[in-house]
Amino acid sequence: MQIWFARGRLSVPETKPLTQRDREILQHYGAFFGQVHKLYTYQDLSSHQAEGLHVAEFPASTPQSDWRYLTIGMSRWVMPTAPQPQHRIELLMYSSEHHPELAEVLSNLATYPFNNQ
Numbered sequence: 001m002q003i004w005f006a007r008g009r010l011s012v013p014e015t016k017p018l019t020q021r022d023r024e025i026l027q028h029y030g031a032f033f034g035q036v037h038k039l040y041t042y043q044d045l046s047s048h049q050a051e052g053l054h055v056a057e058f059p060a061s062t063p064q065s066d067w068r069y070l071t072i073g074m075s076r077w078v079m080p081t082a083p084q085p086q087h088r089i090e091l092l093m094y095s096s097e098h099h100p101e102l103a104e105v106l107s108n109l110a111t112y113p114f115n116n117q
Contacts (some may be wrong), residue, residue, distance in 0.1 A: 018054065018072075025072045026056060027089065033068050035057040042111075051095040053110055056105040066094040069102050074110040081113070 018026065037059045043052040054072035075088035080105060093106050 007020060013080075021076070022072050025075075026054075029056055029058070029070050029072075033070075034061060038100070038103075040074075040107070042104075042107040053107055055106050057100065057103055059095055059098070067098050067102075069093040069095070069106050071106060071110045077114055079113055 019084040021100075026036065026039070030036060035058075036056045038050045040055045040057070041052050043054070051072060056069070056070045056072055060067050069092070070089045074090050079089065091106055091110050093102055095100040095102055
């Protein structure tokens with residue numbers, strides 16, 4: 001597994017530890033999608049997201065299947081408009097081709113509700 005660390009929106013190789021909950025989510029994803037190809041970490045997204053947000057990239061398992069990009073960490077935070085705080089989500093994006101820049105797109109989508117209240 002490769003880990004990429006991003007400050008702002010620039011990817012720079014650097015190790016960023018996962019929390020125990022992050023590892024559990026990644027393990028859950030792995031049970032469905034296999035071995036993670038790359039893990040992107042987005043840090044300094046806002047003051048309440050000090051742990052950062054990760055996006056896991058899973059390769060297509062066959063030529064006919066899709067690449068998968070999944071957030072890890074969005075569910076740490078209560079959605080600003082959720083009627084009940086136990087409602088938490090992570091995001092999943094499919095792509096017919098390998099597009100590493102989709103990890104950044106997904107991180108932007110994941111942080112939008114928290115940064116635009």
